Amino acid sequence: FPYPEFVHSLESPRVVFGFGSARLGPLAEELDRLEFTRVLFLAAPEHAEIAQRLADRVVGVFTEARMHVPVDVVDDVVELATERGVQACVAVGGGSTIGLAKALALRAGLPYIAVPTTYAGSEMTTIWGLTDSGLKRTGRDPIVAPRTVVYDPELTLSLPTPMSVTSGINAIAHAVEALYAPDGTPIVALLAEESIRALVRSLPVIAAKPTDHGARGDALYGAWLAGICLNATTMGLHHKLCHSLGGTLDLPHASTHTVVLPHVLAFNAQHGPNAVRAMASALQVEERDAPRALQAFATRLGAPISLAELGARRDGLSEVVEQAVNVPYSNPRPVDAADLMALLNAAYDGRVIG
Ligand code: NAD
Structure with a gap:
């Protein structure tokens, strides 16, 4: 039993799940339930039309x-919210849009409903991020x-296939690291394993047929569980x-996760066996082959597997190594600068693992 001692405390927001739930009644019902009558609607441009369905509850978009x-x-939006007498927000989009709603909650105390349209998982966490003069600060606050x-899986039908795949692997990364986290628990492990299973079975279906309703629901379910793991x-x-x-090389969030994850999984394999076991089981390979199989999975689904493909500069890697060794963080296997440089160089080249 890998959890002889643990403390389990899982807080997680109310979830309304269902195909069409943002378009049809449930979103409006949630606004009514929470008595949100003057709402600022934050949305990725492709989802702005949902605001029209919420009619006069929306006082700004x-x-x-x-x-x-x-x-x-954030300054601009706080100004807009004050001007319009806004009482709450609805955030429809990926981690960037939900991140903005979090900043408004932090700065102006505005409550919000999150309607995620990617698999990043931010909606499940109390983690906020803010970038000032190129420097990103993050913190935790229940507010x-x-x-x-x-x-609403319907909103993810429009998520382009490459982004669906990388965002799904971004979610898998939350589950993988939860499986060797120092504060993991048996319940979190169940959620992480189920999340990996749901994403591994749904992403290939989505890559072949992006409008498959069942697979879209399955992937969003896996992303929800992964978000809980990220928070817990x-x-x-x-x-x-x-x-x-x-932050250092200005790389896209989900693709960076996709490229790096197999390398870290391989690096931590001996020290985080639960993660390797869960990946191997979902991908139906031997445990020792799990990191390589994960990289092959990404390749099969058309995802990038090298930092070079993402436009990274190789000469920027040493700065990343410096940052990573200077800030304390938890990892099951101790890490030094030489290990990190080797790992990042392999990720830069997209070298096959194993
Ligand atoms: P994103 O929100 O930046 O979206 C990427 C692109 O996809 C955007 O152009 C967006 O308009 C588009 N898009 C989103 N949903 C779409 C859909 N359904 N159809 C068509 N286009 C769509 O990307 P992301 O990966 O979701 O979020 C990344 C950001 O979230 C990063 O800044 C990351 O740090 C943050 N994040 C924070 C947490 C947290 O817990 N605080 C967790 C995960 C990610």
Whole structure:
């Protein structure tokens, strides 16, 4: 039994899940239930039309959320919210849009409903991020959790296939690191394993047929569970590296996770056997082959497997290594600068693992 001692405390927002739940009654019912009558609607541009269905409850629409939540955008939206006498927000989009709603909750105390349209999982966490003068700060505060999360797989039908695949593997990364986290519990492990299974079975179907309703529901279900894992545990080397790579080399969030995860899984294999076991079982391979099989899975689904493909500069890798060794973080296997440089060089080249 891998959890002889643990403390389990899982807080998680109310979830309304269902195909059409953002388009049909359930989202409006949630607004009524929470008595949100003057709402600011934050949306990725492709989902702005949902605001029309909520009629006169919506007193403002903002579609300019940007990756990593720049403070000048937050300033603009706080001004708009004050001007319109806004009482709450509805955030429809990926991690960037939900990140903006979190910043408003933190800054102005505005509660919100999250309607996620990617698999990033931010809606399940109390983690916020803000970028000021190129520097990204993150923290935890219960005030940034949404009052309700409305998961509507219909909204993900338009998520382009490459983004669906990388965002799904981003979610798998949360589950993988939860399986070797120092604060993992048997319940979190069940959620993580189920999340990996749901995403591994649904992503190939989505890659072949992006409009498959069943697979879209399955992937969003897996992403929800992965988001719970992200919130419940302390992430390790993988998330640290992706955070530094994104910030230092300005790389896209989900693709960076996709490229790096097999390398970290291989690096931590001996020290985090539960993660390898769960991946191997979902991918139906031997445990020792799990990291390589995960990389092959990404390749089969057309995802990038090298940092070079993402436009990274090789000469920027040493800065990432420096950041990663200077900030304390949890990882089942001790890490030094030489290990990290080797790992990042392999990820840069997309070298086959194993
Ligand atoms: P994103 O929100 O930046 O979206 C990526 C692109 O996809 C955007 O252009 C968006 O408009 C488009 N898009 C989103 N949903 C779509 C859909 N259904 N159909 C068509 N287009 C769609 O990307 P992301 O990966 O979801 O989020 C990344 C950001 O979230 C990063 O800044 C990351 O740090 C943050 N994040 C935070 C947490 C947390 O717990 N705080 C967790 C995960 C990610």
